Amino acid sequence: MSELSVHHLLGIKYLKESDIQLIFETADHFKEVINRSIKKVPSLRDITIANIFFENSTRTKLSFELAEKRLSADVLNFSASQSSVTKGETLIDTVNNILAMKVDMVVMRHPNPGAGIFLSKHVNAAIINAGDGAHEHPTQALLDSYSIREKLGDVANKNVLIVGDILHSRVALSNIFALKLQGANVKVCGPKTLIPKHIGSLGVGVVSDLKTGLEWCDVANMLRIQNERLDISYFPTTREYTKQFGVNKGLLNSLDKEIVIMHPGPINRGVEITSDVADSKQTIILNQVENGVAIRMAVLYLLASKIK
Amino acid sequence: MSQKILLSSKEIHIILHRLACQLLENHLDFTNTVLIGIQPRGIFVAERLCDILKTKYGVAHIDLGVLDITFYRDDFRRGDKTLEATKTKINFLIEDKNVVLIDDVLYTGRSINAALTALQSFGRPAEVELLTLIDRRFSRHLPIQPNYRGRQVDAIDGEKVKVLWKENDGKDIIYLIKK
Numbered sequence: 317m318s319e320l321s322v323h324h325l326l327g328i329k330y331l332k333e334s335d336i337q338l339i340f341e342t343a344d345h346f347k348e349v350i351n352r353s354i355k356k357v358p359s360l361r362d363i364t365i366a367n368i369f370f371e372n373s374t375r376t377k378l379s380f381e382l383a384e385k386r387l388s389a390d391v392l393n394f395s396a397s398q399s400s401v402t403k404g405e406t407l408i409d410t411v412n413n414i415l416a417m418k419v420d421m422v423v424m425r426h427p428n429p430g431a432g433i434f435l436s437k438h439v440n441a442a443i444i445n446a447g448d449g450a451h452e453h454p455t456q457a458l459l460d461s462y463s464i465r466e467k468l469g470d471v472a473n474k475n476v477l478i479v480g481d482i483l484h485s486r487v488a489l490s491n492i493f494a495l496k497l498q499g500a501n502v503k504v505c506g507p508k509t510l511i512p513k514h515i516g517s518l519g520v521g522v523v524s525d526l527k528t529g530l531e532w533c534d535v536a537n538m539l540r541i542q543n544e545r546l547d548i549s550y551f552p553t554t555r556e557y558t559k560q561f562g563v564n565k566g567l568l569n570s571l572d573k574e575i576v577i578m579h580p581g582p583i584n585r586g587v588e589i590t591s592d593v594a595d596s597k598q599t600i601i602l603n604q605v606e607n608g609v610a611i612r613m614a615v616l617y618l619l620a621s622k623i624k
Numbered sequence: 625m626s627q628k629i630l631l632s633s634k635e636i637h638i639i640l641h642r643l644a645c646q647l648l649e650n651h652l653d654f655t656n657t658v659l660i661g662i663q664p665r666g667i668f669v670a671e672r673l674c675d676i677l678k679t680k681y682g683v684a685h686i687d688l689g690v691l692d693i694t695f696y697r698d699d700f701r702r703g704d705k706t707l708e709a710t711k712t713k714i715n716f717l718i719e720d721k722n723v724v725l726i727d728d729v730l731y732t733g734r735s736i737n738a739a740l741t742a743l744q745s746f747g748r749p750a751e752v753e754l755l756t757l758i759d760r761r762f763s764r765h766l767p768i769q770p771n772y773r774g775r776q777v778d779a780i781d782g783e784k785v786k787v788l789w790k791e792n793d794g795k796d797i798i799y800l801i802k803k
Contacts, residue, residue: 319706345692345709354745357695387695617695621706 320618324436324443327452328493336497340462342614343607350386350609360389363620365421366414369446370396373425375581375605376446376456380423383612389620392419407431408438415441420623421616424448442619450484456580457490459611461498463604464535467576472499477529479561480539480588481510481550487580488539492518505529506561509550526561530571537578538563538588554587564590568598576600630758630785631775631798639774640669643755644676646772647724648683656750657722658687662739663694663710666727668789669757673726689714691725696738712742719747724772728787730756733768758785758798 320335328336349357365384369377377393384391394414405413411422421442424432429451436443447453465471476495482488482504495502496519503521504511511522523529530536541557551557563577577589577599585591593599631639651657654677661670667690677683694709725739736754743749757774763781777800779785784801788794 318708342709345694345711348712349695349745352745353747356745358741359695359700362701618706621701623701 320622323619323622324432324445325454325615325619326432326436326443326445328454328457328490328497329452331454331497333497336458336461336494339458339611339614339618340465342618343462343610346386346613346617347607347610350606350613356386356388358388359617360384360387360620363387363420363623364390364392364418365423365616366392366394366419367446368394368396368411368414368422368424370424370426370431371447373446375608376425376453379605379608380444380446380455380612383609383616384423386609387613387616387620389421389616392417407435411435411439411441415439421620442623444615444619447486449486450489451486452490452493453486454490454494455608455612455615456487457494458615459604459608460487460491460537460578460580461494462611463578463600463607464500464576466603466607467600468534471495474500474535475533476500476502477505477523477533477536478502478539479505479526479529479536479563481542482506482515482539483510483512483550484542485539487537491537492520496520503529503532507551507557526563527567527570530563530567530575533575535576535578536563537580539580540582541584541587558587562586562588562590563593565592565596568593574598578604581605625801625803627786627799627801629797630777630800633796636757636774636796636798639757640672640676641680643757643772643774644673644681647673647755648677648681650753651722651724654683654686656720657724658689658716658718659724659726660689660691660714660718660739660743662725662727662735663690663692663712665729665787666725668787668792669728669755670726673755687716687721689716691739691742693735693738693742696742698734698738714746717747718743718749720750721747723749723752724755725752726755728756729758729760729785730754730768730770730773731760731763731785733764733766736768737766757787760785 423444423446425446426448429449431448432443432445461471478488503523505523579601659670661667674686674688690713692710692712694707753771755772756770759773759776760779782803786799788797790796
């Protein structure tokens with residue numbers, strides 16, 4: 317297996333296990349590249365990529381842009397807030413206008429679930445989903461699994477606990493698909509109101525008590541409380557959430573083993589995790605960020621090689 | 625498809641020793657010289673030469689690196705298949721060093737061109753030389769020639785030179801394969 321089974325990266329759901337392994341192996345090589353003094357390779361010198369962000373993003377956008385530049389691609393950046401979208405232009409029109417400028421690939425973040433899938437059916441370019449509403453965020457899940465593989469040697473048979481707002485989280489859904497595909501055991505933990513009712517159908521267990529979950533897991537992925545998506549109150553107060561589902565040093569020290577703490581960022585310090593945990597050696601948050609560039613380079617490289 | 629033996633195990637052995645002597649003549653103790661094998665098949669030649677220089681000629685230390693050129697190739701997206709990368713491992717600086725690039729077969733020269741571009745990511749070498757075990761003459765697409773060559777062969781475009789190594793393929797032998 318030396319090429320991806322897909323032409324777009326719309327979600328982990330559409331990938332095979334062998335695709336994930338190919339992305340990881342390619343990312344290993346790019347990780348070596350980005351640790352050189354000259355961090356650039358010329359592979360994508362004849363490829364133009366548009367980063368279209370209909371929703372705010374800092375690290376994903378920077379990470380994609382850096383990955384594109386490290387591969388020598390030409391990059392166009394587009395934010396919906398400064399565009400004709402505010403004048404009523406449709407998604408397909410916006411993208412087709414951009415593609416008319418001979419763009420080969422589109423990296424898109426959009427607030428609506430399925431926006432990437434819709435686009436891939438209507439425009440002639442390779443689409444990479446950089447987050448579509450509460451649906452999927454595939455590159456985040458890939459870099460999370462890659463970071464687990466790097467830290468623990470393998471993803472298969474590891475126990476991974478995802479804590480927080482599972483209901484609104486595209487990171488959680490993509491992570492669940494990716495982890496299950498690689499043979500990991502997954503449980504979720506959070507306020508009942510933020511756990512989807514049919515989560516069991518994905519082969520995922522639910523733990524209501526955080527300490528029980530932490531005792532079970534090898535890795536805890538602490539999701540951010542996304543206040544911007546919480547249109548109604550799902551839990552009484554942030555303080556109460558922190559008390560029940562926040563990780564602090566005392567709680568970690570009370571466990572009989574050392575677990576790995578992950579966070580997709582941006583961190584609400586003192587909410588999901590305390591500062592002393594965020595800055596401790598148990599966390600691999602900054603490794604996740606570094607790996608994000610390598611993973612995105614791998615995805616771009618492998619998808620670009622299928623553009624004829 | 626037919627194949628004939630281009631070089632036997634014994635001939636390869638003799639040629640490698642001769643190449644090692646030629647390197648020694650130009651670089652003496654290898655204090656300012658590094659060897660870089662080009663992935664995937666050049667690394668076997670580089671490892672053998674390094675081994676001969678150390679065991680037979682008493683060179684104390686040689687910096688040996690392996691270089692993958694996949695991301696620098698000029699045929700990205702031109703073929704049917706995705707170009708799959710392999711490992712690069714260069715644990716030393718090549719700034720102001722004499723670099724000897726090592727590959728098994730020199731054909732069109734495009735791999736060497738990519739390797740020269742890739743080398744730039746590791747510094748500015750004082751000088752770069754090229755060593756190849758087999759030099760397929762009259763088939764170059766670029767003005768690239770080896771400084772050290774094992775054997776020069778005439779092979780037409782439809783033919784293929786296949787180099788097998790004991791550590792990888794069970795025996796040392798080089799075939800010329802005609803389609």
